[in-house]
Amino acid sequence: MLQKRSRNLIVVKQLFVNIYLELLTEYYGIRSDNNIDNTIKILNTWLKEQGSNYFSVNVTMDPKTQGHEDEKGIADWTPSRFEHIIKLREEVLNYARKIWADFIFMLDADIFLTNPNTLNLLISKNVTVVAPILKSDGMYSNFWAGMSENYYYKRTEEYESILTKTKIGCFNVPMIHSAILIDLRRKDTDFLTYDSQYFNLYNGPRDDIITFALSANYSGIPLHICNDENYGFIMVPLENQDIIEQDYQQITNLKLEMLAAADQEFIQISETMKSFVVYPKKNTLGLSNIYMINLFRRPERRRRMLACFDELGIKAEVINAIDGRTLNESILNSWNIKIMPGYKDPYHKRYCKYRPMTMGEVGCFLSHYIVWNKILEDNHMYTLVMEDDVKFEPYFRQKLTFILQELQHFKSDWDLVYLGRKQMQKDPENVVNGSQYLVYAGYSYWTIGYMLSANGARKLIDAKPLENLIPVDEFIPIMYNNHPRLERIF
Ligand SMILES: *[C@@H]1O[C@H](CO)[C@@H](O)[C@H](O)[C@H]1NC(C)=O
Ligand SMILES: *[C@@H]1O[C@H](CO)[C@@H](O)[C@H](O)[C@H]1NC(C)=O
Ligand SMILES: *[C@@H]1O[C@H](CO)[C@@H](O)[C@H](O)[C@H]1NC(C)=O
Ligand SMILES: *[C@@H]1O[C@H](CO)[C@@H](O)[C@H](O)[C@H]1NC(C)=O
Ligand SMILES: *[C@@H]1O[C@H](CO)[C@@H](O)[C@H](O)[C@H]1NC(C)=O
Numbered sequence: 001m002l003q004k005r006s007r008n009l010i011v012v013k014q015l016f017v018n019i020y021l022e023l024l025t026e027y028y029g030i031r032s033d034n035n036i037d038n039t040i041k042i043l044n045t046w047l048k049e050q051g052s053n054y055f056s057v058n059v060t061m062d063p064k065t066q067g068h069e070d071e072k073g074i075a076d077w078t079p080s081r082f083e084h085i086i087k088l089r090e091e092v093l094n095y096a097r098k099i100w101a102d103f104i105f106m107l108d109a110d111i112f113l114t115n116p117n118t119l120n121l122l123i124s125k126n127v128t129v130v131a132p133i134l135k136s137d138g139m140y141s142n143f144w145a146g147m148s149e150n151y152y153y154k155r156t157e158e159y160e161s162i163l164t165k166t167k168i169g170c171f172n173v174p175m176i177h178s179a180i181l182i183d184l185r186r187k188d189t190d191f192l193t194y195d196s197q198y199f200n201l202y203n204g205p206r207d208d209i210i211t212f213a214l215s216a217n218y219s220g221i222p223l224h225i226c227n228d229e230n231y232g233f234i235m236v237p238l239e240n241q242d243i244i245e246q247d248y249q250q251i252t253n254l255k256l257e258m259l260a261a262a263d264q265e266f267i268q269i270s271e272t273m274k275s276f277v278v279y280p281k282k283n284t285l286g287l288s289n290i291y292m293i294n295l296f297r298r299p300e301r302r303r304r305m306l307a308c309f310d311e312l313g314i315k316a317e318v319i320n321a322i323d324g325r326t327l328n329e330s331i332l333n334s335w336n337i338k339i340m341p342g343y344k345d346p347y348h349k350r351y352c353k354y355r356p357m358t359m360g361e362v363g364c365f366l367s368h369y370i371v372w373n374k375i376l377e378d379n380h381m382y383t384l385v386m387e388d389d390v391k392f393e394p395y396f397r398q399k400l401t402f403i404l405q406e407l408q409h410f411k412s413d414w415d416l417v418y419l420g421r422k423q424m425q426k427d428p429e430n431v432v433n434g435s436q437y438l439v440y441a442g443y444s445y446w447t448i449g450y451m452l453s454a455n456g457a458r459k460l461i462d463a464k465p466l467e468n469l470i471p472v473d474e475f476i477p478i479m480y481n482n483h484p485r486l487e488r489i490f
Pocket of ligand 1: 058059091092095
């Protein structure tokens with residue numbers, strides 16, 4: 001449920017809007033209709049703030065339309081909805097040709113470009129049609145690497161290798177969508193179209209993006225997807241019967257992905273747009289308390305975690321970690337700390353040397369130790385302890401609720417539950433009887449996120465770990481008797 005965050009340098013700047021935008025070199029086009037929310041108000045606020053930055057803004061917003069005929073829900077793509085989107089796209093493509101635009105950048109509203117340099121980067125690729133890769137909270141993205149004989153999505157191995165960046169660059173693929181740059185200066189783009197009625201050889205479905213892909217293929221224009229940079233993110237489309245709440249949940253998932261990817265900066269919303277962003281009410285997820293351990297000199301991690309908590313509606317207490325840099329022998333003595341003599345790191349044992357604990361590791365242990373004591377002092381029954389470099393998996397809140405229910409039913413006497421860990425043991429783990437997701441943890445590393453019961457906290461403290469200190473993620477497996485090399489020494 002929790003992953004350790006990997007490092008990526010990107011700057012995130014994004015406007016949260018829910019419409020269909022097209023950018024014509026310096027012309028800016030906006031089309032919005034069939035809204036069931038305050039999209040038009042948001043757009044007008046944005047236009048007031050940003051509109052003057054463009055040479056010309058061409059806006060059509062229809063506040064009256066309320067969905068297409070035969071539509072069963074907000075995500076139901078009826079024939080008339082397809083006709084409408086085909087017409088919009090075709091109209092703007094032709095308009096761009098008419099005004100001799102050099103480029104057209106077609107951008108759908110359910111994407112978040114987090115790289116402010118995207119347009120320049122795409123232009124610099126010097127190809128006719130190109131899309132920046134957009135990540136979702138799962139395997140979905142804005143390209144296909146295979147197309148079936150009847151022009152639908154085909155699974156391929158190449159898809160995964162582009163998505164996961166096992167190969168990096170710009171690749172020729174049969175389909176790109178949602179964010180597309182077309183170099184209209186090149187004559188061979190003259191026959192690109194979203195509308196199959198202008199395309200004699202077409203025998204695919206009446207669908208804007210499939211038509212576009214095939215018209216490119218027939219024009220001999222390769223479609224490119226570039227994964228050489230972090231460009232942005234995309235929402236997974238809803239299923240036909242889905243409701244708006246699923247979209248809200250997905251946007252939370254996606255914002256958490258963005259927060260995990262950003263290193264220094266994260267989603268910034270201009271002051272005027274802030275009032276439109278609604279966060280869930282905060283609580284402790286049914287636990288007695290939630291702690292987040294953060295080093296005071298890492299404020300960017302603290303800010304990022306607090307932003308994640310805002311998105312997830314998590315009320316957490318920030319604990320100032322003990323900074324290893326401020327520790328020395330005399331301080332350790334004053335705490336009565338004795339580092340376990342001859343402590344050997346079992347997973348780096350091939351180096352065959354005894355590794356003393358670093359002060360950083362001591363500080364980390366003490367930080368967790370302080371939290372365990374606090375849990376007992378404040379009489380908390382069930383708590384969650386997190387470090388500050390956590391990446392939340394999609395649907396974190398729902399998953400946690402489910403786990404707590406399972407614990408209540410199948411394992412009410414639990415001490416500690418890892419919510420994220422590095423599994424060190426290859427052997428299969430025993431399943432907790434009756435439960436779907438709980439296993440008895442084998443040897444595991446990391447302390448990025450775990451739940452503790454009062455009993456669990458008591459056991460950790462009673463073991464008097466400071467008298468024989470080892471790294472905290474070695475200590476915990478010893479406490480549940482699942483450490484491969486160290487004898488149970490307490
Ligand atoms: C706005 O764009 C449409 C094409 O979508 C075009 O027909 C119309 O002439 C444009 N209006 C202005 C004022 O440029
Ligand atoms: C861009 O591509 C065109 C045609 O493929 C080529 O003639 C031209 O030299 C390229 N320009 C640059 C700057 O690479
Ligand atoms: C057009 O599609 C065919 C069949 O999938 C493919 O072999 C060919 O490379 C495509 N052409 C371009 C320009 O992408
Ligand atoms: C250890 O750190 C404390 C507090 O910073 C300092 O007062 C003390 O002189 C240090 N002791 C040694 C041996 O460096
Ligand atoms: C799980 O249930 C089975 C059958 O009811 C029982 O034999 C087994 O001991 C139980 N395992 C645990 C770990 O409680």
